[in-house]
Amino acid sequence: MVQIEQDILSKNDAYAAENRGYLKALGILALNFVSSPGSGKTTLLARTITDLKGDVPITVIEGDQQTANDAERIRATGAKAVQVNTGKGCHLDGHMVGRALESLAPEKNSLLFIENVGNLVCPAGFDLGEKLKVVILSVTEGEDKPLKYPDMFHAAGLMLLNKIDLLPYLNFDVDLCIENARRVNPDIRVLQVSATSGEGLDDWYAWIKSEATQTQSKEA
């Protein structure tokens, strides 16, 4: 009998810890974006990069099962991006992100956006070394998504409620959705945004800047 008492994902956690150490030393704010497919993640990221790139350098890791379409959309904004294809895998893991970081070589005090595979289940369990997970939920989905996929909303520090410009055409109860999210995660922050109309984006940018300031390396 061999006593192990080890977390099954300890290997992943070790890679994630390595990434976190690397990012911390360089004062880089890393955000892991998770959502279902079609929530508007890539559009929101492209808009965010376009609006913020004058203030701070941004690099992006794009995770998808197949195609380099998203990395191309991000590169069109002028940001440096690498595409990681997970093949049959349903999530990014710490090792994939570590290798992507090597090729990206992000600069000091920059922002790193990691766009995870569109999936509200598996990416919840895999730490990548990010400061926190940002879950994007669009109002064209149900307000009960946080209850259907509780692990993801529990793991996230911020929920972006996207596509709010469409609210007049939908029967979507914003308050109920936020209440559902708080049921699985009493501490979750919520911002309402539209990547298309630009509503709420100032709050989102202010949030990023405040997180980035806390993360930045104090050394010159």
Added chain:
Amino acid sequence: MHELSICEGILQVIEDQAAEQKFTSVEKVRLEIGALAGVELEALKFGFDVVTKNSLAENAVLEIITVDGTAWCMPCQKPVPISQRYDACPECGGFQLQVTSGDELRIKDLEVN
């Protein structure tokens, strides 16, 4: 769907331990899996058989110890049982809960040769 990567994680830990502790085959693997860990046990068992084919853990028996979900209820100031993350406190009906156990995903021990 990520049960397969979890099984790959299990095999990696076993292989690392085998190199360290000098064993060559595994008879039994005991896991502790929490009720809130988001793991489908049937899928995990299936994935384990697939992943351990032609490895030192081929034909190993997989034993799973499930751990019940427990949360600390802030208003009640005590631990309460929960079976889902979105459960209300069974005593006060509130949602100010901090999960304290039930998200375990651990290898407890191995029987080896």
